[in-house]
Amino acid sequence: MAPTDKKDQKVSLHTVERLSVYRRKLEELSADEVEYIHSHQLAALVGVTPAQLRRDLASFGSYGNIARGYGVKQMSRTISQIIGTDSMQNVGLVGVGDLGRALLSYRGFEERGFHIAAAFDVDPDKVGRVFAGRRCYSLDKLETALVDLQIRILVLAARPEGLQEIVDRGVAAGIRSFLNFVPKTLTVPEGCFVEHIDISAKLEKLSFLSRQQNDRTEVAE
Amino acid sequence: MAPTDKKDQKVSLHTVERLSVYRRKLEELSADEVEYIHSHQLAALVGVTPAQLRRDLASFGSYGNIARGYGVKQMSRTISQIIGTDSMQNVGLVGVGDLGRALLSYRGFEERGFHIAAAFDVDPDKVGRVFAGRRCYSLDKLETALVDLQIRILVLAARPEGLQEIVDRGVAAGIRSFLNFVPKTLTVPEGCFVEHIDISAKLEKLSFLSRQQNDRTEVAE
Structure with missing residues (x-):
């Protein structure tokens, strides 16, 4: 069955988790007064491949401007709407x-x-x-x-x-x-x-790590 | 270089994460007044294979009793010592x-x-x-x-x-x-x-899930 509009799309939880990460980075960029960003730059900043990032955003119809890249504030707002945190x-x-x-x-x-x-x-x-x-x-x-x-x-x-x-x-x-x-x-x-x-x-993990370091014991990743 | 004592062992972070989960379950069992548990039962409760659980515990020398299984309180204490949460x-x-x-x-x-x-x-x-x-x-x-x-x-x-x-x-x-x-x-x-x-x-993920459900839209896992 083909999706008829955005709401009907099947969205994976993993996509939502990545969108959440993109939005966080976009908010940081916006705080640093960055207005536009290219998809490959944003992808590098959050540690995903440019192809993955474009796929995640394209599925919601958020296409960037080729010359200037994505509008940082606009993209952050769009993601909020998708995630649903724009209303109480x-x-x-x-x-x-x-x-x-x-x-x-x-x-x-x-x-x-x-x-x-x-x-x-x-x-x-x-x-x-x-x-x-x-x-x-x-x-x-x-x-x-x-x-x-x-x-x-x-x-x-x-x-x-x-x-x-x-x-x-x-x-x-x-x-x-x-x-x-x-x-x-x-x-x-x-x-x-x-x-x-x-x-x-999390505390238990940190406790272990911190004590291992104090003991100068090697910790395997 | 062969490990000479427990402290010198290379312990992976993933092991610590699993130990933390085992300990949580052991505390719950202890609160329910369970005194002994077999490794295959504990493994099933926390969702790992019995072989994985035995490997994680055996590397610290925590062997269970074949007839009764592991002592719940003792195993919980041993894990605390390994993780290092037994002192401030x-x-x-x-x-x-x-x-x-x-x-x-x-x-x-x-x-x-x-x-x-x-x-x-x-x-x-x-x-x-x-x-x-x-x-x-x-x-x-x-x-x-x-x-x-x-x-x-x-x-x-x-x-x-x-x-x-x-x-x-x-x-x-x-x-x-x-x-x-x-x-x-x-x-x-x-x-x-x-x-x-x-x-x-986490909130963003829940927000998305909850709204999807309200919209009766299918969510892909």
Whole structure:
């Protein structure tokens, strides 16, 4: 079946990951007041082949100008539209412990089009309170609040114990995407996605590397 | 050259990443009061082949008991010792903005053997103040404080502008490992490591996936 318009195109997750990298570099270039860039230059800066970069961009109809190259700001905007970070969507946060509160105060979510519309916790001392402008609901109200606030993404920052059950309830209530900050393996049905930000694993890797270096032991890549 | 003891072994980064995953699963099992596990069971739980798991563990001399399997707690402790998270090391934090303050209040660092011993910022309003028990130094004092506090790892949570110069100064002062939370590409000389925790990129991927699903458009894996 031939694609009829851009929205109907099959886009691979790997393409999205690369687009995200291109956009980051374009923002850096824009901050450095670079207005135009040729595809081979941008490809070299982000470490992909020029052919790969042109394929990724051409599939969305973003053709550059042969003489001057791509317009840096325009291309960055186009990528935002493709990724969908140019407008806000509501997300829910599960767990208002120290990590959860840290995430509530982190502006990066809003900058990328995510508004934490509600927080959930089991602790009766937290339920009903407002943290960084967001109301904390009892976890019992999860399903109701998700529907009321049109939340389709859950950010997970709760304790590992019982987290799978919360995910299962989210899935049953129509959540398809999870951003998991908890060092815990989760399973979701096909068609659902869990993105894992595993700070502990990164720390463990750095710890190992740093100690190996202090011991002057050779580290294999 | 043959390895003479454990410390002299060449350990690959991929092994460390897998060890980190094994340890996480072992902690979960321990929380569920599982005392022993057979290697093929653990391998299935973490999604590696039994042969791979046995190779990873055997290289450190961690042999299981044939009848009962591996002791869950003992194996978890052994992996901690190998990774080096069983004792504390000092790290420095660059940037005391909202992300930096969030990291200062995040207990996960201490739990993984990292003590944020000092924070650095350029803002005169922040310099000299104490945030979550840690003194904020002027970035001008970076080199001196790194030596005084025996810091070998820097956590980066500053603005992208000027970050590369801070990294260069860190490298010149003997820092070999960086944990970068800033959406910015950094370059370091050979023998130095940058681990990137890119929350923005994860958010962009989720944003795209979630919108595709709302549009009922097919997403290719």
